[in-house]
Amino acid sequence: MNIATKKWIMLKISSIILIPLMLWFVLNFVSIYDKSFEEILNFFSKSTSRFLFSLFIIFSFFFSALSISEVFEDYISENNLKNVANKILYLSAIIFPMITIIIIFRLN
Amino acid sequence: MENKNPLSPHLQIYRWHVSSLVSFSHRVTGIINFISVIFVCIWASLLILGESNYILINHMLDSIFGKFIILGFTWSFSFQILSEIRHLIMDMGYGFEIKTTRISGLLVIFGSILLTIIIFILGKNLF
Numbered sequence: 001m002n003i004a005t006k007k008w009i010m011l012k013i014s015s016i017i018l019i020p021l022m023l024w025f026v027l028n029f030v031s032i033y034d035k036s037f038e039e040i041l042n043f044f045s046k047s048t049s050r051f052l053f054s055l056f057i058i059f060s061f062f063f064s065a066l067s068i069s070e071v072f073e074d075y076i077s078e079n080n081l082k083n084v085a086n087k088i089l090y091l092s093a094i095i096f097p098m099i100t101i102i103i104i105f106r107l108n
Numbered sequence: 109m110e111n112k113n114p115l116s117p118h119l120q121i122y123r124w125h126v127s128s129l130v131s132f133s134h135r136v137t138g139i140i141n142f143i144s145v146i147f148v149c150i151w152a153s154l155l156i157l158g159e160s161n162y163i164l165i166n167h168m169l170d171s172i173f174g175k176f177i178i179l180g181f182t183w184s185f186s187f188q189i190l191s192e193i194r195h196l197i198m199d200m201g202y203g204f205e206i207k208t209t210r211i212s213g214l215l216v217i218f219g220s221i222l223l224t225i226i227i228f229i230l231g232k233n234l235f
Contacts, residue, residue, distance in 0.1 A: 012199065015192050026185045029148070030231030033178055034170045037159040044155065053152070057145060064142035071135055100149040103156050
């Protein structure tokens with residue numbers, strides 16, 4: 001299978017998973033963002049919230065990395081610049097969710 | 109090394125229509141959502157520093173500027189949700205007629221505004 005086809009299939013699978021997760025997250029974020037520290041901590045202490053939030057950030061970063069790399073492909077002609085941009089993008093898509101999930105699971 | 113692949117044509121070359129507006133907005137909201145999720149990660153991670161540090165970001169989010177950011181962020185996610193559903197339907201081979209693409213594009217644009225309002229009504233328990 002062509003690498004571009006594989007990338008397209010991964011993009012579509014992550015999109016199907018991400019749609020309900022985005023809806024769940026935005027609804028919950030709008031209801032808690034201005035709440036007190038204890039209430040937000042209480043939200044993240046629930047195992048369902050932790051699990052869904054972790055899934056949401058993993059798939060968000062995965063989907064964003066794949067789709068933004070397409071934007072780089074379309075608008076950046078210089079190969080070295082495109083490679084650097086893609087490396088920064090993929091690295092941030094690993095580091096940000098990893099650190100956040102570790103912190104979320106350490107919250108009491 | 110210069111890539112020989114053709115790049116996307118400049119946005120000023122073609123006349124704007126609903127499909128191009130939705131396509132362009134889909135890419136822009138995709139980048140906005142990527143930045144938003146980074147901020148969400150920082151927001152969630154700040155909880156570990158305790159209440160006194162968290163209160164700073166809480167004040168920012170509770171200000172007029174913060175509420176405007178949250179509203180924009182909600183619209184951006186709403187747009188992506190509807191636009192992705194449109195893409196998935198098109199991937200299945202439906203909705204390629206010019207009239208249908210215009211209608212589905214308009215549904216994404218106006219639907220995203222409606223979905224933002226619905227999310228705020230449900231999220232804030234305004235019923």
